Amino acid sequence: MRLKEITDYIESRYSLDLAYDWDNVGLVIGAEDARVERVLTCLDVDRAAIQRAVSSNADLIISHHPLIFKGIKKINSRSQKGRDILEIMRNGINVYCMHTNFDIATDGLNDHICKLLKLKSTSLIGITHEQSLCKIAVYVPKGYEDTVRDALSSAGAGHIGNYDSCTFGIDGTGTFRPLEGSKPFIGAKNSLEKVEEVKIETICTMSNVKAAVESVMRVHPYEEPAYDIYELVNKGEAQGIGRVGALENKMTLSELAREIKTILKLDFVKVCGDLGMPVENVAVVSGSGAEFICDAAKAGAQVLITGDVKYHQAQEALESGIAIIDAGHHGTEKHFSVLMKEFLEAGKSELSIEAFSGKDVFECL
Ligand SMILES: [Zn+2]
Structure with a gap:
């Protein structure tokens, strides 16, 4: 199958226009007429993902986080990024990235978490x-x-x-x-x-x-x-990055935190707020969503589920009257690889697709 057939299929659902201006989504490395049989989906194009793609003879890597974010002036063996790109190209691997367009899109990462939580009457926060x-x-x-x-x-x-x-x-x-x-x-x-x-x-x-x-x-x-x-x-x-909705049944903040651990398959989450407080309205922003604390509070959320929340941001959240469940950047986005594998299998069944799970950069001892 030609690469363009795959990217057209992806973009018919997850338009590149949805992404933030600062983002770098779409075909980052590759030729549109390249032949693709094997695909590796992953959160990050890191060393482990590249090695797996090479060893499994993948023709295409589809990642959530962009391989190249900002402009780079040199691609050579003097930097790890340069060596990664050279290795990818030497092995004839194409790289396609779908980042904030996948967060924002209907049926993207945020909707996925809402579905797992069975949130009702969801609406948008952070309109883009x-x-x-x-x-x-x-x-x-x-x-x-x-x-x-x-x-x-x-x-x-x-x-x-x-x-x-x-x-x-x-x-x-x-x-x-x-x-x-x-x-x-x-x-x-x-x-x-x-x-x-x-x-x-x-x-x-x-x-x-x-x-x-x-x-x-x-x-x-x-x-x-x-x-x-x-x-x-x-x-x-309208389109927006975050979601806010109501739980089917009220629960305490502590119960919700444990629920998140279970449905996102996490070892731990960090919680900021009164563990015994009853919670019904929940906001979700996958990845780094601390900047949406105020939007979530204004939208009536009692708790924001996100990742990468700093100490002082959590303090500000408490002052704004909203609790935080920090399920981690990796924890809220690691499902990308499986979601994309399922999406591709539904429309391009001829492809052989591997969802690479990868590892969080952090370990909890
Ligand atoms: Zn992310």
């Missing part, structure tokens, strides 16, 4: 993106309304929540005079025409408006269809 919307108005001669409506809907316009094909029609009279060089569908040259028309209005995302207009142009009977596009103040679907 809201879809810009527009209104498309198309003027159609009577008899062609449904054709144009179908064209708009098939291009994705008119989608509101759990409804599609949402349009509104207003009857009216259109006027026009065909000039020299025209080939009018209705009327004659140099003669003013009055035609019964319908103005069809529908909502559309700005990213989809070009496709919607092109779809209308293909079916509209007029030589010069008239249409308007208005930018709207209301926003569409």
Whole structure:
């Protein structure tokens, strides 16, 4: 299978556009037409993952943490990073990274933890993106309304929540005079025409408006269809890195911490807060999520489950009235390799895929 087939499949679900600007996601090393049979999924492209990929003849490594984060000026044997990259390339291995786009995406890492916790009524914290919307108005001669409506809907316009094909029609009279060089569908040259028309209005995302207009142009009977596009103040679907939701059953902070240990398969978690306090509303930010303490508290969470929380950040959390369960950076993200293996197996069953578990950089003695 060509590498591009795999990256197209991944990006159809986990768009690169979802990632933060500072991130470095997508194909980091490789040729899109490279042949891929064996894939290794992992959290980090560290020494252990590279050695495993080489020994198992993997053609592609898919990691959560980017192999290259910031710009590097030299790739040579004088640095460990340089030696790693040289080894990867010498062995014909491609590297693809999906980091904050996988945290933010629906069915990414944060949703995975929410599912394990069976959180209800989840909403977003740390909004990163809201879809810009527009209104498309198309003027159609009577008899062609449904054709144009179908064209708009098939291009994705008119989608509101759990409804599609949402349009509104207003009857009216259109006027026009065909000039020299025209080939009018209705009327004659140099003669003013009055035609019964319908103005069809529908909502559309700005990213989809070009496709919607092109779809209308293909079916509209007029030589010069008239249409308007208005930018709207209301926003569409939002995306964000964290989640907040309610537990099925209230439990104490201590019970929740033990639950997290079990479902994330961890040896330990760190807890900051009153262990006996009842907890119902829970926020989740995988990886390093301490910067979302205030957002989580504002969203009504009584506890934030995340990793990499510093001493003073935990103190501030207590002052903000929110408890912390620090399940570790590795602990909240190590499931990436299995999740990606399952995702690839579901759509690209021809591939041989290994989920490399790797090790936390920390050990607890
Ligand atoms: Zn991370």
